[in-house]
Amino acid sequence: MKLSDVKFSDLELPEQLLKGVTASGFEYLAEVQALSLPTSLSGKDVAVQAQTGSGKTAAFLITIFEKLLRTEPPKGVRGVCPRAIVITPTRELAVQVAKDAEEIVKGGDLPIRILLAYGGVDYQKQREEISQGVDLLVGTPGRLIDYLKQRVYNLRHVEMAVIDEADRMFDMGFVSDIRFLLRRMSPYNERQSMLFSATLSERVMELSYEYMNIPELVEVTPDNLVADKVEQTLYHLGSDEKMSYMLGFLEKEEWTKALVFVNTKRAAIKVRDTLNANGHPTVLLSGDVTQVNRLKVIKRFSSGDVKVLVATDVASRGLHIENISHVINYDVPQDPQDYVHRIGRTARAGKSGKAITLACEDYVFTLPEIEEYIGHSIPVGELNSDYFIDFKKPPRRPRAIKKISGSRGRGPSGRSGDKRAGNSSNKSGERRGGGGSSRRRRGGSNSSGGGNK
Numbered sequence: 278m279k280l281s282d283v284k285f286s287d288l289e290l291p292e293q294l295l296k297g298v299t300a301s302g303f304e305y306l307a308e309v310q311a312l313s314l315p316t317s318l319s320g321k322d323v324a325v326q327a328q329t330g331s332g333k334t335a336a337f338l339i340t341i342f343e344k345l346l347r348t349e350p351p352k353g354v355r356g357v358c359p360r361a362i363v364i365t366p367t368r369e370l371a372v373q374v375a376k377d378a379e380e381i382v383k384g385g386d387l388p389i390r391i392l393l394a395y396g397g398v399d400y401q402k403q404r405e406e407i408s409q410g411v412d413l414l415v416g417t418p419g420r421l422i423d424y425l426k427q428r429v430y431n432l433r434h435v436e437m438a439v440i441d442e443a444d445r446m447f448d449m450g451f452v453s454d455i456r457f458l459l460r461r462m463s464p465y466n467e468r469q470s471m472l473f474s475a476t477l478s479e480r481v482m483e484l485s486y487e488y489m490n491i492p493e494l495v496e497v498t499p500d501n502l503v504a505d506k507v508e509q510t511l512y513h514l515g516s517d518e519k520m521s522y523m524l525g526f527l528e529k530e531e532w533t534k535a536l537v538f539v540n541t542k543r544a545a546i547k548v549r550d551t552l553n554a555n556g557h558p559t560v561l562l563s564g565d566v567t568q569v570n571r572l573k574v575i576k577r578f579s580s581g582d583v584k585v586l587v588a589t590d591v592a593s594r595g596l597h598i599e600n601i602s603h604v605i606n607y608d609v610p611q612d613p614q615d616y617v618h619r620i621g622r623t624a625r626a627g628k629s630g631k632a633i634t635l636a637c638e639d640y641v642f643t644l645p646e647i648e649e650y651i652g653h654s655i656p657v658g659e660l661n662s663d664y665f666i667d668f669k670k671p672p673r674r675p676r677a678i679k680k681i682s683g684s685r686g687r688g689p690s691g692r693s694g695d696k697r698a699g700n701s702s703n704k705s706g707e708r709r710g711g712g713g714s715s716r717r718r719r720g721g722s723n724s725s726g727g728g729n730k
């Protein structure tokens with residue numbers, strides 16, 4: 278488990294809760310906790326990519342306990358309604374979660390009643406205990422549904438819901454059970470939902486977008502070990518040579534699926550249009566793409582219907598797509614962590630992959646920082662003169678914004694894109710200019726950096 282350098286005592290947790298956490302032997306936040314707790318403690322939904330052993334259980338338990346201690350239960354609740362529910366795919370995991378929860382509760386003497394509901398044993402006993410009231414109910418789908426149908430409890434006012442190991446729920450055929458439970462809960466915007474999964478695959482993301490309230494995606498930084506599986510090459514090029522070289526590369530090299538990263542939304546549109554105009558059907562994922570369209574784009578790319586996806590960092594965080602043979606950093610990222618995230622899109626599931634980075638005068642300045650972060654310099658590739666090819670410019674896009682505003686001839690057309698980037702109508706639940714680093718926004722020569730993701 279990777280520990281961060283943030284201490285639990287640095288978080289403003291209720292005193293009793295801190296005592297319980299300390300009694301469990303935790304002092305420093307694990308990486309997954311450091312990445313998810315700031316968001317989940319603020320009440321927002323999170324979809325977290327994390328493995329067992331990462332410390333994910335404490336991440337959601339601390340969020341639940343903090344809220345239960347800080348707020349009064351809702352009024353007008355009829356029957357037994359747990360304030361929080363954790364759904365796990367297996368009985369063993371449910372027992373482990375309840376055990377971890379009990380440890381914190383006992384250590385801090387928290388007034389929280391935790392009960393289990395899982396199949397195979399103690400049918401009457403569990404039923405009776407639950408019927409006497411419960412704050413946190415932990416269970417497996419089958420038994421939870423059984424008691425729910427019998428009205429032993431209901432979920433109409435549940436305040437927090439956790440789906441643990443969501444990808445295993447799919448593998449074990451529980452997804453319709455999960456949907457059944459989610460549909461019987463309080464409305465998605467009246468509860469906090471947290472989803473944990475070893476991978477945030479398309480099917481998991483679909484579930485989370487359907488039932489959660491614009492979850493923030495959290496991905497534990499793949500370690501450098503993952504990055505090391507990727508064959509990395511850096512090419513130094515002028516900014517006006519990059520497109521020609523990339524097209525030449527795509528024409529002459531062997532590849533199956535390419536994910537092209539750019540630093541701004543404006544660049545994303547330009548690169549997509551140019552690729553489309555030059556025989557490479559390409560789709561786009563940026564902060565302006567709505568949630569519904571995101572899923573369509575991801576589907577087209579993962580099915581192989583289109584072989585190139587152009588994306589910005591914010592839009593692609595947590596994305597899990599199989600069989601990406603090449604990641605192309607059309608722009609050098611402005612945050613070293615983004616470099617690792619980007620190249621980690623290839624070399625998934627133990628496979629190897631290739632990442633090429635086109636360093637130009639606009640973005641090369643973050644290269645030293647990236648190389649320091651990954652612990653080695655990126656091998657510089659020799660430029661192949663055959664790859665510099667002539668290409669077609671895409672047809673000009675109509676300047677729709679002019680019609681709306683009625684203004685004439687002021688500034689480059691890209692400005693309109695920037696304006697839209699700045700508003701809050703982002704439905705895809707991405708961090709605006711986020712990713713946990715302010716460094717990205719300080720970008721020197723590229724004035725379109727801030728908020729233009």
Ligand code: AMP
Pocket residue numbers: 278302303304305306307310328329330331332333334335377
């Ligand atoms: P999990 O990924 O939730 O299965 O957690 C793996 C193990 O890490 C459990 O035994 C936890 O008790 C332990 N753990 C969780 N968070 C921390 C932490 N911040 N410091 C030390 N151990 C932790």
